[in-house]
Amino acid sequence: MPGQRAPSFRRRRLLGAAAVLAPLAAIAPAASAYGASPHVPRIYMILFRGETDVEAGFHQWFRDKHLDAEIMVRSVDMDASRVPALLDEARAWHADLIYTWGTPVSLAVAAKEFEIPIVFTMVSAPIAAGLVPGLATSRRNLTGVSHVVPARQQMNAIQTYRRFDRIGAIFSPNEVNAKVAMREMRAESEHIGVEFTAHAVPLDETGQPRPDAIPEMLQEFAERKTQLIYIGPDSFIASQRILVTETALALGLPVFSAAEVALRDGSALFGLVAGYKNVGRLTAHKAAQILYHRVKPAALPIETPGTYSYLVNMDVARQLGMMPPARVLQFAEQIK
Structure with a gap:
């Protein structure tokens, strides 16, 4: 599949079981606010039902900040039992961070992965679901964003x-x-x-x-x-x-x-x-804190966007x- 270009990051996409990769060229360096890094971080996305406006907001935030990242996208097509095989791929790809969409995928990833930092998004009730003990800290190698109004x-x-x-x-x-x-x-x-x-x-x-x-x-x-x-x-x-x-x-x-x-x-x-793109932007901010500022995920609270x-x-x-x-x-x- 021919490559498509974006102004500030590379992205690899594979939805469902399709074995097609579409690399996007990384052009712009990381913004000075996050510090220059010779290593281009790799973000492995595991989605539940393909890309949404949440991911559009995530990508746009990285473009707006002129951050360089290589992103590989996978979807379980509403079948979380596919997660273990995708985690094997993420580890083999040497992902620096795993992005998870939705409660089923986030729970499945968190149950199997303890080394690679995880940032979840679109999880409506992270405490009730058993993903985290509290919103202030996960006490482990993950953080994320909730999207549902109380x-x-x-x-x-x-x-x-x-x-x-x-x-x-x-x-x-x-x-x-x-x-x-x-x-x-x-x-x-x-x-x-x-x-x-x-x-x-x-x-x-x-x-x-x-x-x-x-x-x-x-x-x-x-x-x-x-x-x-x-x-x-x-x-x-x-x-x-x-x-x-x-x-x-x-x-x-x-x-x-x-x-x-x-x-x-x-x-x-x-x-x-909570607007999907705003959810994606907040998720991107947390990912950048981990990848560029080396903040531990447990030090980042689980949050929702500030406005509804x-x-x-x-x-x-x-x-x-x-x-x-x-x-x-x-x-x-x-x-x-």
């Missing part, structure tokens, strides 16, 4: 739009992060007297969630007079965002999303989110006849 703030955002008394949710039973989100949102719902019903997507004979079951699950929610569908931090549901949000829209069900992708590349009505965005899909609002109230329009970002 459940209480999500519930406040939901009720700010209008009063929803019956909320339904579907989730993957294979993802720790998704189950934690359902538990936390149920607790917040009980606190304010809202009914919250969450159903796990049934699994097929291989143990994977069945996309074909989603329309019937949403139909059942509509028949039970559910007022809102909640999408939490769930990589499987995110991969099925078009099916979920468009089916819900056809049934007259508004969708609140805790992740940006279902709003910008789906038909969710609204959500309170309240997004409203105005086209969906019109279709549903649920235009946002004036108070929401004062601070919401409107997507058309």
